[in-house]
Amino acid sequence: MRxxxxxxxxxxATVASAQTTLKMIPPPEDVAAAPAxxxxxxxxxxxKILTPGTSKRRPxxxxxxxxxxxxxxxxxxxxxxxxxxxxxxxFPVNAVIAGWTEGLQLMVVGxxxxxxxxxxxxxxxxxxxxxxxxxxxxxxxxK
Numbered sequence: 001m002r003x004x005x006x007x008x009x010x011x012x013a014t015v016a017s018a019q020t021t022l023k024m025i026p027p028p029e030d031v032a033a034a035p036a037x038x039x040x041x042x043x044x045x046x047x048k049i050l051t052p053g054t055s056k057r058r059p060x061x062x063x064x065x066x067x068x069x070x071x072x073x074x075x076x077x078x079x080x081x082x083x084x085x086x087x088x089x090x091f092p093v094n095a096v097i098a099g100w101t102e103g104l105q106l107m108v109v110g111x112x113x114x115x116x117x118x119x120x121x122x123x124x125x126x127x128x129x130x131x132x133x134x135x136x137x138x139x140x141x142x143k
Contacts, residue, residue, distance in 0.1 A: 022078075022081060022084040022085065023081075023084045024078050024084070025070045025078055025081055025083060025084055026076075027072045027076035027077075027078065027134070028072075028114065028134070028136070030114075031072050031074060031075075031076050031134050032074050032075075032076075033074070033116070033132075034046035034048075034116040035048070038114075038116065041102065043098075043099075043102060043121060044118040044120065044121065045099050045102050045103055045115065045116070045117060045118070045121055046115070046116035047103060047106065047113050047114065047115050047116070048113065048114045049111060049112075049113050050112040050113060050114055050136065051110075051111060051112040051138070052110075052111060053107065053108030053109055053110040053111030053139070054108075054109060054110030054111075055108045055109035055110055056108060057108060057109050057142060058105060058106070058107065058108055058142075059093050059104050059105055059107070059139070059142045060093065060105060061093055061094045061101065061105065062092070062093070062094065063092070063093050063142050063143065064090060064091065064092050064093070064142070064143040065090065065091065065092075065093055065104060065139060065140075065141065065142055065143070066088050066089070066090040066140040066141040066143070067082070067088060067089055067090075067104075067137055067138060067139055067140055068082050068083050068088045068089075068137075068138040068140060069081065069082050069083070069089065069135050069136060069137045069138070070082075070083050070084070070135065070136050071129070071133055071134065071135045072133070072134045072135075073129050073130075073131060073132075073133060073134075074131060074132050074133075074134065079128075079129045079133075088140055090143075093105065097117065097121065097122050097123065098120075098121040098122075099115060099117030099118070099121035099122055099133070100115070100117070100135070100137075102121065103115045103117070103135075103137065104137070104139065107137070107139045108139065109139055109140070109141060109142060110139065110140075111138070111139050112136060112137065112138040112139075113136075113137055113139075114134065114135070114136050114137075115134070115135045115137060116132060116133075116134050117132060117133045117134070117135065118132050119131050119132060
């Protein structure tokens with residue numbers, strides 16, 4: 001039992017160390033709020049295409065996707081980034097916050113889109129970063 005506790009501690013320390021050594025990616029100039037030329041959906045999700053996609057294929061709720069992303073709070077603090085880790089992330093579209101689920105289904109493969117996700121479509125004050133979140137998301141693949 002003691003050796004298991006040591007392994008858990010070492011893993012936790014490794015993860016914490018990795019999180020503190022992420023290369024910080026500067027926030028976009030429009031991180032504080034969606035600009036006037038952004039599109040806003042009925043739910044409140046705002047978005048802007050940064051790089052057009054190379055496909056017509058879009059994921060659905062049940063798709064698995066591979067993406068590169070960086071997330072910031074509206075005060076410009078980066079809180080997560082697959083780009084900074086140097087490794088894309090893969091997950092089911094319906095296993096993430098509501099703003100991501102909605103935003104990913106609007107995208108096509110090869111596209112990079114900036115999403116302004118209101119708190120109601122993010123963590124809703126329960127966990128994670130609070131308030132509106134801003135993500136740059138590149139949809140790499142749909143499985």
